Amino acid sequence: MYEVLSNDTLAPNLHRMVVRAPRIAPARKAGQFVIVRCEAGDERIPLTIGDADPAAGTITLFIQAIGASTKKIVAVPPGGFLRDVAGPLGMATEIERWGRVACIGGGVGTAVLFPMARALAEEGNEVTTIIGGRAEPYIILADELAAFSKEVRVTTEDGSLGRKGFVTAELKEMLDDPERAPQAVFAVGPVPMMRAVAEMTRPYGVKTIVSLNPIMIDGTGMCGGCRVVVDGEARFACVDGPEFDGHAVDFASLTDRLTMYRDHEEQCRLAV
Amino acid sequence: MSNNLSAKERLAIDRVKMPEQDAVERSRNFLEVNLGLGEAMAVREAQRCLLCKPRPCVAGCPVGVSIPEFVGALAGGDLPEAARILQGDNALPAVCGRVCPQETQCEAQCVRGAKGQPVAIGYLERFVADWAMAHPERLAAPALPAATGKSVAVVGCGPAGLTAAGELARKGHAVTIFEALHDTGGVLRYGIPEFRLPKTIIDVEVARLVEMGVTIECNVIIGKTLTIAQLQEQFDAVFIGNGAGLPTMLGIPGENLKGVYAANEYLTRINLMGAGQTDSCATPILRGRKVAVIGAGNTAMDCVRTARRLGAERSMIVYRRGESEMPARVEEIHHAKEEGVEFVMLTSPLEILGDDKGWATALRCQKMALGEPDASGRRRPVPVEGEDFDLEVDVVINALGTRANPLLTATAPDLKLNRWGNIEADENGLTSLPGVFAGGDIIRGGATVILAMGDGKRAAAAIHSYISGGN
Numbered sequence: 001m002y003e004v005l006s007n008d009t010l011a012p013n014l015h016r017m018v019v020r021a022p023r024i025a026p027a028r029k030a031g032q033f034v035i036v037r038c039e040a041g042d043e044r045i046p047l048t049i050g051d052a053d054p055a056a057g058t059i060t061l062f063i064q065a066i067g068a069s070t071k072k073i074v075a076v077p078p079g080g081f082l083r084d085v086a087g088p089l090g091m092a093t094e095i096e097r098w099g100r101v102a103c104i105g106g107g108v109g110t111a112v113l114f115p116m117a118r119a120l121a122e123e124g125n126e127v128t129t130i131i132g133g134r135a136e137p138y139i140i141l142a143d144e145l146a147a148f149s150k151e152v153r154v155t156t157e158d159g160s161l162g163r164k165g166f167v168t169a170e171l172k173e174m175l176d177d178p179e180r181a182p183q184a185v186f187a188v189g190p191v192p193m194m195r196a197v198a199e200m201t202r203p204y205g206v207k208t209i210v211s212l213n214p215i216m217i218d219g220t221g222m223c224g225g226c227r228v229v230v231d232g233e234a235r236f237a238c239v240d241g242p243e244f245d246g247h248a249v250d251f252a253s254l255t256d257r258l259t260m261y262r263d264h265e266e267q268c269r270l271a272v
Numbered sequence: 273m274s275n276n277l278s279a280k281e282r283l284a285i286d287r288v289k290m291p292e293q294d295a296v297e298r299s300r301n302f303l304e305v306n307l308g309l310g311e312a313m314a315v316r317e318a319q320r321c322l323l324c325k326p327r328p329c330v331a332g333c334p335v336g337v338s339i340p341e342f343v344g345a346l347a348g349g350d351l352p353e354a355a356r357i358l359q360g361d362n363a364l365p366a367v368c369g370r371v372c373p374q375e376t377q378c379e380a381q382c383v384r385g386a387k388g389q390p391v392a393i394g395y396l397e398r399f400v401a402d403w404a405m406a407h408p409e410r411l412a413a414p415a416l417p418a419a420t421g422k423s424v425a426v427v428g429c430g431p432a433g434l435t436a437a438g439e440l441a442r443k444g445h446a447v448t449i450f451e452a453l454h455d456t457g458g459v460l461r462y463g464i465p466e467f468r469l470p471k472t473i474i475d476v477e478v479a480r481l482v483e484m485g486v487t488i489e490c491n492v493i494i495g496k497t498l499t500i501a502q503l504q505e506q507f508d509a510v511f512i513g514n515g516a517g518l519p520t521m522l523g524i525p526g527e528n529l530k531g532v533y534a535a536n537e538y539l540t541r542i543n544l545m546g547a548g549q550t551d552s553c554a555t556p557i558l559r560g561r562k563v564a565v566i567g568a569g570n571t572a573m574d575c576v577r578t579a580r581r582l583g584a585e586r587s588m589i590v591y592r593r594g595e596s597e598m599p600a601r602v603e604e605i606h607h608a609k610e611e612g613v614e615f616v617m618l619t620s621p622l623e624i625l626g627d628d629k630g631w632a633t634a635l636r637c638q639k640m641a642l643g644e645p646d647a648s649g650r651r652r653p654v655p656v657e658g659e660d661f662d663l664e665v666d667v668v669i670n671a672l673g674t675r676a677n678p679l680l681t682a683t684a685p686d687l688k689l690n691r692w693g694n695i696e697a698d699e700n701g702l703t704s705l706p707g708v709f710a711g712g713d714i715i716r717g718g719a720t721v722i723l724a725m726g727d728g729k730r731a732a733a734a735i736h737s738y739i740s741g742g743n
Contacts, residue, residue: 023492023497023498024497027496027497027498037454041546041553041554042554043545043554043555044454044545044555068554069554083454084454084490084491085491086452086453086454086490086491086492086493086497087493087496087497088496088497089493089496217537217540217541217545218452218453218517218540220452220493220517220677220679221517221518221677221678221679222517222518222519222536222540222677223517223519223534223536223537223540224518224519224521224534224536224537225533225534225537227521227528229528234521234527234528239677239678239679253528253630256530256629256630257528257530257630259530259630260530260531260556260558261556261558264556265556
């Protein structure tokens with residue numbers, strides 16, 4: 001059993017939970033995730049580890065409550081318990097000294113981006129952060145990211161905060177400005193956003209890393225359910241990823257596979 | 273009950289038939305197919321055993337169960353003694369009595385099989401193990417030796433790990449099993465369906481180990497949460513029995529369409545997560561009306577029979593060779609047929625076709641014929657030119673087998689592997705790392721439960737002498 005120490009709401013349906021996981025906290029690196037089950041019989045849900053405190057034996061999870069299982073997880077109050085937390089899983093982010101990097105987060109993806117961006121800054125990169133969301137309440141972690149970013153640019157679809165529009169508009173300006181052009185781009189968010197970012201950087205030949213979140217079961221490479229096509233080959237996001245070269249990912253098949261259980265999810269939502 | 277029968281009297285007894293659930297009924301439920309023998313049936317079957325001196329059956333058993341001894345005790349009606357003997361040799365007898373390929377192991381060596389039917393050793397093992405589970409009060413508690421102060425880490429809670437843990441606990445060593453999944457049993461739980469091996473059987477067998485002092489920690493992924501090097505520091509010895517969980521992909525166009533599963537994913541969703549067993553289960557599964565399973569081993573049979581139970585109108589085995597070449601157990605093939613499974617033989621998949629929404633709709637197949645025997649000794653399938661056809665499907669399950677999962681080995685660079693990525697180990701399971709032993713599928717590739725258990729037992733003996741040697 002894994003005790004929930006705190007549970008805050010950062011944005012509508014987006015929670016930050018600190019969980020006691022003394023074996024995982026010291027082992028974890030930026031870019032890795034855990035598999036969580038609230039109770040026996042629940043679905044196995046992969047969640048990125050946003051932060052960890054090895055001394056305290058705790059990890060921080062960011063959870064977007066969209067389906068029945070994630071809603072159940074965020075409903076656990078401080079002092080309550082998660083039955084299973086397994087990890088850390090996946091490959092750690094490959095942190096290099098690129099020079100200037102653009103870190104782009106969309107929605108809950110900003111939480112996944114956070115440890116990557118910080119690790120890149122600690123390695124000596126100049127980090128420009130671009131975060132986007134539907135509206136002001138969905139913009140998260142701006143202050144935390146500002147602590148180590150050269151600048152934080154915000155876009156919202158309704159214009160309620162920062163520039164009105166998508167993150168790609170900010171990225172385009174960076175790519176076109178020789179003074180600001182990044183040597184690498186890291187993008188985490190909804191699949192259409194990551195796809196748009198990868199398409200935008202492709203003609204510029206700028207290395208672009210995306211973090212994928214396909215449907216996943218065991219998280220250890222055993223079932224093959226999380227396969228994504230990268231460079232024409234089936235790769236497993238759980239053990240080969242979750243980060244891949246955005247220019248090599250087949251986003252069309254990823255988008256498609258994510259709709260596999262839409263009917264089931266609809267039924268579960270109605271049942272809640 | 274008398275066990276003093278003459279050979280003639282023993283020879284006059286016909287082999288028992290296993291009572292089983294009606295085929296039509298069971299093809300729509302997950303209850304166990306084989307119903308088990310009653311006591312009178314079991315005793316009578318045991319009396320067929322000639323108790324011959326050479327004991328060839330024991331040599332046929334990978335864990336070396338004292339078969340004539342336990343069968344003899346059963347034939348004389350002494351069930352506690354039969355159970356004592358069986359449990360002393362085998363950590364998971366109720367599992368083995370259900371899933372072992374007895375027909376190619378102990379029973380294949382039975383003297384009575386030379387002229388007629390061998391003794392139904394598997395059925396008897398199951399009967400005695402089930403009786404022991406139901407009558408714990410009739411069994412003497414196993415006397416555990418004093419603690420040795422030595423500790424062993426076991427990686428993986430499947431058949432190899434459970435067996436090694438049981439053997440080592442019996443010697444007084446402190447054993448901790450680390451399991452990556454959230455529940456025990458490994459492939460026994462996620463791979464083998466309820467209708468062949470009920471989960472309660474695994475629970476009881478695992479509970480017996482816990483009573484013996486074995487600690488089990490789930491959700492610990494060796495290679496990620498802890499490394500082999502950390503285990504070497506914290507324990508006197510390590511046993512790796514993490515299995516061969518990495519699916520072999522089909523390598524044909526369309527395998528990423530929606531509706532296409534690897535067998536491990538399909539079975540894990542259903543067996544470990546309970547998908548499809550109740551309407552309220554959180555984990556989803558595509559039920560499929562027309563399901564094609566590619567492959568013909570026991571895993572393929574488990575998938576195809578499961579699909580039938582989830583309501584498939586057509587549930588098909590698609591196999592590139594013929595029926596006599598199928599690697600699955602004869603009993604499983606027989607049961608599948610009775611349940612309405614179709615066998616599409618001499619057929620090799622070329623491509624999975626999909627609709628404009630990305631769902632699998634058809635399996636494009638190539639007709640095959642059998643040519644000369646290949647390296648495996650089986651006749652090689654060769655394509656029949658111009659003979660291809662489409663099979664209408666909505667779910668395709670790839671049951672082509674598994675390979676070594678590199679998750680653990682990738683983080684233990686000094687651990688020597690063979691060219692398939694399996695861990696190299698000597699006949700006692702010792703690897704290239706001091707104090708680190710391995711067994712089961714991770715050293716031999718996808719094999720059987722009982723071979724993994726045999727490895728666990730052998731390695732446990734070697735670990736015992738390794739950690740006792742320093743005294």
